Amino acid sequence: MSYETVIGLEAHVELKTQSKLWCGCATTFGAAPNSLTCPVCLGLPGSLPVLNKKAVELAVIAGLALNCAIATCCQFDRKQYFYPDLPKGYQISQFYQPLGRNGWMEVAFPAGRHRIGITEIHLEEEAGRTYHFASEQSQPAYSLLDYNRSGLPLLEIVTAPEVRSPEEARKLMEALKTLLEDLEITDGKMEEGSFRCDANLSVHRPGEALGKRVELKNLNSFRALEAALAFEARRQEGLLTKGKPLAREEARTWNETKGNTVFMRYKEQAADYRYFPDPDLPPLTIEEQWVGNLRACLPELPETRRQRYLGTYGLPAEDASLLSKSKPGATFFEAVLRFYPGEARTVSNWILGDLARLMKEAKSGFNELRFSPKDLAALLTFVDQNLISGKIAKIVLAVMFQTGKQPAAIIQD
Numbered sequence: 001m002s003y004e005t006v007i008g009l010e011a012h013v014e015l016k017t018q019s020k021l022w023c024g025c026a027t028t029f030g031a032a033p034n035s036l037t038c039p040v041c042l043g044l045p046g047s048l049p050v051l052n053k054k055a056v057e058l059a060v061i062a063g064l065a066l067n068c069a070i071a072t073c074c075q076f077d078r079k080q081y082f083y084p085d086l087p088k089g090y091q092i093s094q095f096y097q098p099l100g101r102n103g104w105m106e107v108a109f110p111a112g113r114h115r116i117g118i119t120e121i122h123l124e125e126e127a128g129r130t131y132h133f134a135s136e137q138s139q140p141a142y143s144l145l146d147y148n149r150s151g152l153p154l155l156e157i158v159t160a161p162e163v164r165s166p167e168e169a170r171k172l173m174e175a176l177k178t179l180l181e182d183l184e185i186t187d188g189k190m191e192e193g194s195f196r197c198d199a200n201l202s203v204h205r206p207g208e209a210l211g212k213r214v215e216l217k218n219l220n221s222f223r224a225l226e227a228a229l230a231f232e233a234r235r236q237e238g239l240l241t242k243g244k245p246l247a248r249e250e251a252r253t254w255n256e257t258k259g260n261t262v263f264m265r266y267k268e269q270a271a272d273y274r275y276f277p278d279p280d281l282p283p284l285t286i287e288e289q290w291v292g293n294l295r296a297c298l299p300e301l302p303e304t305r306r307q308r309y310l311g312t313y314g315l316p317a318e319d320a321s322l323l324s325k326s327k328p329g330a331t332f333f334e335a336v337l338r339f340y341p342g343e344a345r346t347v348s349n350w351i352l353g354d355l356a357r358l359m360k361e362a363k364s365g366f367n368e369l370r371f372s373p374k375d376l377a378a379l380l381t382f383v384d385q386n387l388i389s390g391k392i393a394k395i396v397l398a399v400m401f402q403t404g405k406q407p408a409a410i411i412q413d
Protein backbone atom coordinates (compact mmCIF):
# COMPACT_ATOMS: atom_id res chain seq x y z
CA MET A 1 0.00 0.00 0.00
CA SER A 2 1.45 3.37 -0.94
CA TYR A 3 0.80 6.61 0.87
CA GLU A 4 1.14 10.28 0.05
CA THR A 5 2.89 12.66 2.39
CA VAL A 6 1.67 16.24 2.80
CA ILE A 7 3.83 18.84 4.51
CA GLY A 8 3.28 22.52 5.37
CA LEU A 9 5.92 24.64 7.08
CA GLU A 10 5.84 27.57 9.48
CA ALA A 11 9.09 29.51 9.53
CA HIS A 12 9.89 31.88 12.40
CA VAL A 13 12.34 34.54 11.42
CA GLU A 14 13.86 37.09 13.80
CA LEU A 15 14.04 40.40 11.99
CA LYS A 16 17.35 42.25 11.94
CA THR A 17 16.38 45.46 13.72
CA GLN A 18 18.45 47.52 16.18
CA SER A 19 15.67 47.69 18.75
CA LYS A 20 12.78 45.44 19.80
CA LEU A 21 9.28 45.46 18.32
CA TRP A 22 7.53 47.61 20.95
CA CYS A 23 10.33 49.30 22.92
CA GLY A 24 13.81 50.75 22.51
CA CYS A 25 15.67 47.81 24.10
CA ALA A 26 18.57 46.48 22.05
CA THR A 27 18.33 43.18 20.17
CA THR A 28 21.93 42.03 20.76
CA PHE A 29 22.30 38.26 21.13
CA GLY A 30 24.19 36.83 24.11
CA ALA A 31 24.02 39.83 26.49
CA ALA A 32 23.89 39.21 30.27
CA PRO A 33 20.49 37.67 31.18
CA ASN A 34 17.72 40.24 31.62
CA SER A 35 20.04 43.17 30.89
CA LEU A 36 18.12 44.17 27.74
CA THR A 37 14.70 44.72 29.28
CA CYS A 38 12.31 47.50 30.25
CA PRO A 39 8.75 47.71 31.60
CA VAL A 40 7.33 47.21 28.07
CA CYS A 41 9.13 43.98 27.16
CA LEU A 42 8.81 42.69 30.73
CA GLY A 43 5.05 43.14 30.32
CA LEU A 44 4.66 45.25 33.46
CA PRO A 45 1.12 46.58 34.01
CA GLY A 46 0.55 50.05 32.63
CA SER A 47 3.33 49.93 30.05
CA LEU A 48 2.35 50.61 26.44
CA PRO A 49 3.80 49.25 23.18
CA VAL A 50 4.96 51.53 20.34
CA LEU A 51 5.45 49.83 16.97
CA ASN A 52 8.95 49.73 15.45
CA LYS A 53 8.65 50.95 11.86
CA LYS A 54 11.82 49.18 10.74
CA ALA A 55 10.29 45.81 11.67
CA VAL A 56 7.27 46.55 9.48
CA GLU A 57 9.60 47.61 6.67
CA LEU A 58 11.59 44.35 6.82
CA ALA A 59 8.37 42.33 6.98
CA VAL A 60 6.97 44.15 3.93
CA ILE A 61 10.22 43.51 2.01
CA ALA A 62 9.94 39.81 2.87
CA GLY A 63 6.30 39.84 1.75
CA LEU A 64 7.20 41.45 -1.58
CA ALA A 65 10.05 38.98 -2.18
CA LEU A 66 7.58 36.16 -1.46
CA ASN A 67 5.05 37.60 -3.93
CA CYS A 68 2.44 38.26 -1.23
CA ALA A 69 -0.39 40.76 -1.44
CA ILE A 70 0.53 43.35 1.22
CA ALA A 71 -2.38 44.47 3.39
CA THR A 72 -3.20 48.16 3.16
CA CYS A 73 -4.61 48.00 6.66
CA CYS A 74 -3.73 45.40 9.24
CA GLN A 75 -3.97 45.04 12.98
CA PHE A 76 -2.36 43.33 15.94
CA ASP A 77 -4.21 40.75 18.00
CA ARG A 78 -3.65 39.27 21.42
CA LYS A 79 -3.08 35.53 21.55
CA GLN A 80 -3.72 34.51 25.15
CA TYR A 81 -1.87 31.72 26.85
CA PHE A 82 0.04 31.29 30.06
CA TYR A 83 3.71 30.53 30.26
CA PRO A 84 6.40 32.04 32.49
CA ASP A 85 8.34 33.36 29.48
CA LEU A 86 5.28 35.40 28.47
CA PRO A 87 4.69 37.73 31.43
CA LYS A 88 1.80 39.68 29.86
CA GLY A 89 -0.24 36.48 29.57
CA TYR A 90 -0.67 37.11 25.86
CA GLN A 91 1.52 37.35 22.79
CA ILE A 92 0.92 40.22 20.40
CA SER A 93 0.53 38.68 16.96
CA GLN A 94 -1.58 39.12 13.82
CA PHE A 95 -4.51 36.78 13.42
CA TYR A 96 -7.42 38.47 11.65
CA GLN A 97 -5.51 40.68 9.22
CA PRO A 98 -1.98 39.46 8.60
CA LEU A 99 0.51 41.70 6.84
CA GLY A 100 0.72 39.57 3.71
CA ARG A 101 -1.26 36.81 2.00
CA ASN A 102 -1.37 34.62 -1.09
CA GLY A 103 2.29 34.60 -2.04
CA TRP A 104 4.52 31.94 -3.49
CA MET A 105 8.11 30.92 -3.69
CA GLU A 106 9.80 28.99 -6.48
CA VAL A 107 12.20 26.28 -5.34
CA ALA A 108 14.47 23.79 -7.11
CA PHE A 109 13.35 20.36 -5.90
CA PRO A 110 15.00 17.09 -6.97
CA ALA A 111 11.89 16.42 -9.08
CA GLY A 112 12.14 19.83 -10.76
CA ARG A 113 11.30 23.46 -10.03
CA HIS A 114 8.13 24.01 -8.12
CA ARG A 115 6.02 26.91 -6.82
CA ILE A 116 4.99 26.55 -3.20
CA GLY A 117 2.18 28.76 -1.95
CA ILE A 118 2.81 31.15 0.94
CA THR A 119 -0.53 31.27 2.72
CA GLU A 120 0.34 34.24 4.89
CA ILE A 121 3.08 36.15 6.65
CA HIS A 122 2.54 37.99 9.89
CA LEU A 123 4.43 39.98 12.47
CA GLU A 124 4.55 38.94 16.10
CA GLU A 125 6.69 39.32 19.18
CA GLU A 126 9.15 36.79 20.58
CA ALA A 127 8.63 35.38 24.07
CA GLY A 128 11.43 35.23 26.65
CA ARG A 129 13.65 32.19 27.03
CA THR A 130 13.37 29.49 29.71
CA TYR A 131 16.33 27.40 30.79
CA HIS A 132 15.47 24.16 32.60
CA PHE A 133 17.95 22.48 34.96
CA ALA A 134 17.54 18.91 36.20
CA SER A 135 17.76 18.03 39.91
CA GLU A 136 21.19 17.12 41.21
CA GLN A 137 21.98 15.54 44.59
CA SER A 138 20.40 17.88 47.18
CA GLN A 139 19.51 20.52 44.58
CA PRO A 140 15.93 20.26 43.29
CA ALA A 141 15.18 20.91 39.61
CA TYR A 142 14.77 24.57 38.72
CA SER A 143 14.29 26.90 35.77
CA LEU A 144 15.71 30.29 34.94
CA LEU A 145 14.14 32.96 32.78
CA ASP A 146 15.83 35.41 30.45
CA TYR A 147 13.63 38.17 29.04
CA ASN A 148 16.24 39.60 26.67
CA ARG A 149 14.50 37.83 23.81
CA SER A 150 11.07 38.99 24.92
CA GLY A 151 9.62 41.46 22.41
CA LEU A 152 12.07 40.83 19.56
CA PRO A 153 10.35 41.21 16.19
CA LEU A 154 9.46 37.89 14.63
CA LEU A 155 8.07 37.20 11.19
CA GLU A 156 6.02 34.02 10.78
CA ILE A 157 5.87 32.65 7.25
CA VAL A 158 3.25 29.95 6.66
CA THR A 159 3.40 27.77 3.57
CA ALA A 160 0.49 25.96 1.97
CA PRO A 161 0.42 22.18 2.48
CA GLU A 162 2.09 21.65 -0.89
CA VAL A 163 5.40 20.08 0.06
CA ARG A 164 5.59 16.37 -0.73
CA SER A 165 8.68 14.98 0.96
CA PRO A 166 11.10 15.64 3.84
CA GLU A 167 13.81 16.44 1.29
CA GLU A 168 11.61 19.05 -0.41
CA ALA A 169 10.89 20.56 3.01
CA ARG A 170 14.62 20.98 3.64
CA LYS A 171 15.23 22.46 0.19
CA LEU A 172 12.39 24.93 0.68
CA MET A 173 13.63 26.08 4.09
CA GLU A 174 17.22 26.38 2.82
CA ALA A 175 16.07 28.52 -0.11
CA LEU A 176 13.91 30.67 2.18
CA LYS A 177 16.78 31.23 4.61
CA THR A 178 19.15 32.20 1.79
CA LEU A 179 16.59 34.58 0.29
CA LEU A 180 15.95 36.36 3.60
CA GLU A 181 19.67 36.56 4.43
CA ASP A 182 20.46 38.05 1.04
CA LEU A 183 17.74 40.66 1.58
CA GLU A 184 19.35 41.39 4.98
CA ILE A 185 16.04 40.79 6.71
CA THR A 186 17.54 38.30 9.17
CA ASP A 187 20.99 37.07 10.16
CA GLY A 188 19.58 33.54 9.71
CA LYS A 189 21.60 32.08 12.59
CA MET A 190 19.84 28.82 13.36
CA GLU A 191 22.13 28.08 16.29
CA GLU A 192 21.00 31.35 17.91
CA GLY A 193 17.37 30.65 17.07
CA SER A 194 16.96 33.57 14.68
CA PHE A 195 15.73 31.23 11.93
CA ARG A 196 13.64 28.21 12.95
CA CYS A 197 10.62 26.32 11.82
CA ASP A 198 7.77 24.04 12.79
CA ALA A 199 6.74 21.39 10.30
CA ASN A 200 3.25 19.95 9.81
CA LEU A 201 2.88 16.52 8.29
CA SER A 202 0.03 14.19 7.42
CA VAL A 203 -0.24 11.05 5.30
CA HIS A 204 -3.15 9.68 3.30
CA ARG A 205 -3.91 7.09 0.65
CA PRO A 206 -3.88 8.48 -2.90
CA GLY A 207 -7.31 9.75 -3.87
CA GLU A 208 -8.50 10.02 -0.26
CA ALA A 209 -8.91 13.18 1.83
CA LEU A 210 -5.88 14.67 3.62
CA GLY A 211 -5.04 13.04 6.93
CA LYS A 212 -4.94 14.76 10.31
CA ARG A 213 -1.69 16.65 10.75
CA VAL A 214 0.98 16.51 13.39
CA GLU A 215 2.97 19.64 14.16
CA LEU A 216 6.64 18.95 14.79
CA LYS A 217 8.57 21.23 17.16
CA ASN A 218 12.17 21.62 18.24
CA LEU A 219 13.70 21.34 14.79
CA ASN A 220 16.99 23.15 15.27
CA SER A 221 18.75 22.32 12.05
CA PHE A 222 17.93 21.37 8.46
CA ARG A 223 19.14 17.88 9.25
CA ALA A 224 16.72 17.65 12.18
CA LEU A 225 13.88 18.95 10.00
CA GLU A 226 14.42 16.29 7.35
CA ALA A 227 15.02 13.45 9.83
CA ALA A 228 12.01 14.33 11.99
CA LEU A 229 9.69 14.49 8.98
CA ALA A 230 10.99 11.18 7.63
CA PHE A 231 10.45 9.49 11.00
CA GLU A 232 7.01 11.02 11.38
CA ALA A 233 5.89 9.98 7.88
CA ARG A 234 6.85 6.35 8.62
CA ARG A 235 5.14 6.47 12.02
CA GLN A 236 1.88 7.82 10.59
CA GLU A 237 1.99 5.31 7.73
CA GLY A 238 2.35 2.56 10.33
CA LEU A 239 -0.74 3.86 12.15
CA LEU A 240 -2.74 3.96 8.91
CA THR A 241 -1.66 0.46 7.98
CA LYS A 242 -2.89 -0.76 11.36
CA GLY A 243 -6.21 0.96 10.65
CA LYS A 244 -5.61 3.47 13.46
CA PRO A 245 -5.32 6.90 11.83
CA LEU A 246 -4.73 9.91 14.06
CA ALA A 247 -7.92 10.87 15.89
CA ARG A 248 -6.76 14.38 16.80
CA GLU A 249 -4.11 16.82 15.67
CA GLU A 250 -1.08 16.72 17.94
CA ALA A 251 2.09 18.64 18.56
CA ARG A 252 5.15 16.40 18.89
CA THR A 253 8.75 17.21 19.66
CA TRP A 254 11.81 15.86 17.84
CA ASN A 255 14.18 13.93 20.10
CA GLU A 256 17.58 14.34 18.47
CA THR A 257 19.38 11.67 20.51
CA LYS A 258 16.74 8.98 20.11
CA GLY A 259 15.86 9.97 16.55
CA ASN A 260 12.13 9.86 17.20
CA THR A 261 9.19 12.20 17.76
CA VAL A 262 7.49 12.36 21.15
CA PHE A 263 3.92 13.39 21.97
CA MET A 264 3.71 16.85 23.61
CA ARG A 265 0.04 17.78 23.58
CA TYR A 266 -3.06 17.80 21.43
CA LYS A 267 -3.19 20.92 19.30
CA GLU A 268 -5.03 23.94 20.57
CA GLN A 269 -7.64 25.36 18.25
CA ALA A 270 -7.68 29.06 17.41
CA ALA A 271 -10.67 29.52 19.72
CA ASP A 272 -8.58 28.39 22.70
CA TYR A 273 -6.41 31.48 22.36
CA ARG A 274 -9.34 33.94 22.49
CA TYR A 275 -7.76 36.18 19.87
CA PHE A 276 -8.95 39.77 19.88
CA PRO A 277 -7.56 43.06 18.52
CA ASP A 278 -5.04 44.59 20.92
CA PRO A 279 -6.67 47.78 22.22
CA ASP A 280 -3.21 49.25 22.97
CA LEU A 281 -2.29 49.29 19.29
CA PRO A 282 -4.30 51.18 16.68
CA PRO A 283 -4.93 49.54 13.29
CA LEU A 284 -1.88 49.89 11.08
CA THR A 285 -2.30 51.66 7.76
CA ILE A 286 0.32 50.66 5.22
CA GLU A 287 0.60 53.30 2.53
CA GLU A 288 0.74 51.92 -0.98
CA GLN A 289 3.28 54.50 -1.99
CA TRP A 290 5.65 53.40 0.78
CA VAL A 291 5.24 49.78 -0.32
CA GLY A 292 5.84 50.89 -3.91
CA ASN A 293 9.09 52.56 -2.89
CA LEU A 294 10.22 49.43 -1.06
CA ARG A 295 9.36 47.35 -4.10
CA ALA A 296 11.36 49.67 -6.35
CA CYS A 297 14.39 49.30 -4.06
CA LEU A 298 14.29 45.47 -3.95
CA PRO A 299 17.55 43.95 -5.17
CA GLU A 300 17.47 41.39 -7.95
CA LEU A 301 15.81 38.25 -6.59
CA PRO A 302 17.15 34.72 -7.24
CA GLU A 303 14.38 33.88 -9.72
CA THR A 304 15.04 36.97 -11.90
CA ARG A 305 18.76 36.31 -11.66
CA ARG A 306 18.24 32.69 -12.75
CA GLN A 307 16.31 33.84 -15.82
CA ARG A 308 19.12 36.24 -16.66
CA TYR A 309 21.75 33.50 -16.31
CA LEU A 310 19.74 31.29 -18.67
CA GLY A 311 19.15 34.08 -21.17
CA THR A 312 22.15 36.42 -21.17
CA TYR A 313 24.83 33.87 -20.30
CA GLY A 314 23.22 30.76 -21.78
CA LEU A 315 24.11 28.68 -18.72
CA PRO A 316 22.75 25.12 -18.47
CA ALA A 317 19.58 25.00 -16.31
CA GLU A 318 21.28 23.27 -13.38
CA ASP A 319 24.19 25.77 -13.32
CA ALA A 320 21.86 28.76 -13.56
CA SER A 321 19.82 27.41 -10.68
CA LEU A 322 22.82 26.74 -8.42
CA LEU A 323 24.66 29.99 -9.14
CA SER A 324 21.65 32.27 -8.84
CA LYS A 325 20.31 31.00 -5.54
CA SER A 326 22.57 32.98 -3.22
CA LYS A 327 24.05 36.45 -3.43
CA PRO A 328 27.68 35.63 -2.51
CA GLY A 329 27.95 32.98 -5.22
CA ALA A 330 26.21 35.11 -7.84
CA THR A 331 28.35 38.15 -7.01
CA PHE A 332 31.55 36.12 -7.33
CA PHE A 333 30.47 34.54 -10.61
CA GLU A 334 29.59 37.89 -12.18
CA ALA A 335 32.80 39.49 -10.93
CA VAL A 336 34.90 36.76 -12.60
CA LEU A 337 33.02 37.39 -15.85
CA ARG A 338 34.02 41.05 -15.77
CA PHE A 339 37.69 40.01 -16.10
CA TYR A 340 37.28 36.95 -18.26
CA PRO A 341 36.77 37.21 -22.02
CA GLY A 342 35.86 33.53 -22.51
CA GLU A 343 32.58 31.70 -22.08
CA ALA A 344 30.38 32.15 -19.01
CA ARG A 345 29.85 28.40 -19.03
CA THR A 346 33.58 27.82 -18.44
CA VAL A 347 33.40 30.02 -15.34
CA SER A 348 30.33 28.27 -13.98
CA ASN A 349 31.98 24.87 -14.59
CA TRP A 350 35.01 25.84 -12.51
CA ILE A 351 32.98 27.49 -9.74
CA LEU A 352 30.47 24.65 -9.41
CA GLY A 353 33.11 21.95 -9.95
CA ASP A 354 36.58 22.35 -8.49
CA LEU A 355 35.99 25.48 -6.44
CA ALA A 356 32.75 24.17 -4.90
CA ARG A 357 34.57 20.97 -3.93
CA LEU A 358 37.44 22.90 -2.29
CA MET A 359 34.99 25.09 -0.38
CA LYS A 360 32.98 22.05 0.73
CA GLU A 361 36.08 20.27 2.00
CA ALA A 362 37.19 23.41 3.87
CA LYS A 363 33.61 24.07 5.06
CA SER A 364 33.94 27.66 3.86
CA GLY A 365 31.97 29.98 1.60
CA PHE A 366 32.54 32.62 -1.09
CA ASN A 367 33.03 35.32 1.52
CA GLU A 368 36.07 33.51 2.92
CA LEU A 369 37.92 33.06 -0.37
CA ARG A 370 41.58 34.15 -0.23
CA PHE A 371 41.85 34.96 -3.93
CA SER A 372 39.89 37.46 -5.96
CA PRO A 373 37.52 36.94 -8.91
CA LYS A 374 40.22 38.58 -11.05
CA ASP A 375 42.69 35.82 -10.06
CA LEU A 376 40.28 33.10 -11.18
CA ALA A 377 39.71 34.97 -14.45
CA ALA A 378 43.51 35.10 -14.96
CA LEU A 379 43.82 31.36 -14.31
CA LEU A 380 41.12 30.49 -16.82
CA THR A 381 42.69 32.83 -19.37
CA PHE A 382 46.03 30.98 -19.00
CA VAL A 383 44.22 27.76 -19.85
CA ASP A 384 42.54 29.36 -22.90
CA GLN A 385 45.96 30.61 -24.08
CA ASN A 386 47.35 27.09 -23.71
CA LEU A 387 49.96 28.35 -21.25
CA ILE A 388 48.88 25.62 -18.83
CA SER A 389 46.69 22.54 -19.17
CA GLY A 390 43.35 22.14 -17.45
CA LYS A 391 44.94 19.50 -15.24
CA ILE A 392 47.65 21.91 -14.06
CA ALA A 393 45.02 24.61 -13.57
CA LYS A 394 43.23 22.39 -11.06
CA ILE A 395 46.44 22.14 -9.03
CA VAL A 396 47.02 25.89 -9.28
CA LEU A 397 43.45 26.56 -8.14
CA ALA A 398 43.97 24.38 -5.07
CA VAL A 399 47.10 26.39 -4.17
CA MET A 400 45.27 29.68 -4.78
CA PHE A 401 42.53 28.44 -2.50
CA GLN A 402 44.98 27.54 0.26
CA THR A 403 47.41 30.45 0.02
CA GLY A 404 45.66 33.28 -1.82
CA LYS A 405 48.72 33.59 -4.09
CA GLN A 406 48.32 34.91 -7.64
CA PRO A 407 48.07 32.20 -10.31
CA ALA A 408 51.01 33.64 -12.31
CA ALA A 409 53.26 33.47 -9.23
CA ILE A 410 52.17 29.89 -8.47
CA ILE A 411 52.90 28.80 -12.05
CA GLN A 412 56.28 30.60 -11.89
CA ASP A 413 57.15 28.71 -8.66
Ligand code: ADP
Residues within 6 Å of the ligand: 006, 007, 008, 009, 010, 158, 159, 160, 161, 162, 200, 201, 202, 210, 211, 212, 213, 215
Ligand atom coordinates in the same frame (compact mmCIF):
# COMPACT_ATOMS: atom_id res chain seq x y z
P1 ADP B 1 -1.23 26.56 13.57
O1 ADP B 1 -2.32 27.10 14.37
O2 ADP B 1 -1.06 25.11 13.70
O3 ADP B 1 0.06 27.31 13.71
P2 ADP B 1 -1.23 27.60 10.91
O4 ADP B 1 -2.41 27.88 10.06
O5 ADP B 1 -0.35 28.71 11.36
O6 ADP B 1 -1.77 26.74 12.10
O7 ADP B 1 -0.31 26.58 10.14
C1 ADP B 1 -0.84 25.49 9.57
C2 ADP B 1 0.25 24.77 8.82
O8 ADP B 1 -0.12 23.42 8.69
C3 ADP B 1 0.48 25.31 7.44
O9 ADP B 1 1.85 25.29 7.11
C4 ADP B 1 -0.29 24.32 6.58
O10 ADP B 1 0.26 24.20 5.29
C5 ADP B 1 -0.11 23.02 7.32
N1 ADP B 1 -1.20 22.06 7.12
C6 ADP B 1 -2.52 22.29 7.17
N2 ADP B 1 -3.21 21.15 6.96
C7 ADP B 1 -2.28 20.16 6.76
C8 ADP B 1 -2.35 18.75 6.50
N3 ADP B 1 -3.50 18.09 6.41
N4 ADP B 1 -1.19 18.08 6.38
C9 ADP B 1 -0.02 18.72 6.49
N5 ADP B 1 0.11 20.01 6.73
C10 ADP B 1 -1.00 20.74 6.87
Ligand code: MG
Residues within 6 Å of the ligand: 010
Ligand atom coordinates in the same frame (compact mmCIF):
# COMPACT_ATOMS: atom_id res chain seq x y z
MG1 MG C 1 0.99 29.06 13.21
Ligand code: ZN
Residues within 6 Å of the ligand: 020, 023, 024, 025, 036, 037, 038, 039, 040, 041, 042, 151
Ligand atom coordinates in the same frame (compact mmCIF):
# COMPACT_ATOMS: atom_id res chain seq x y z
ZN1 ZN D 1 12.15 46.71 26.39
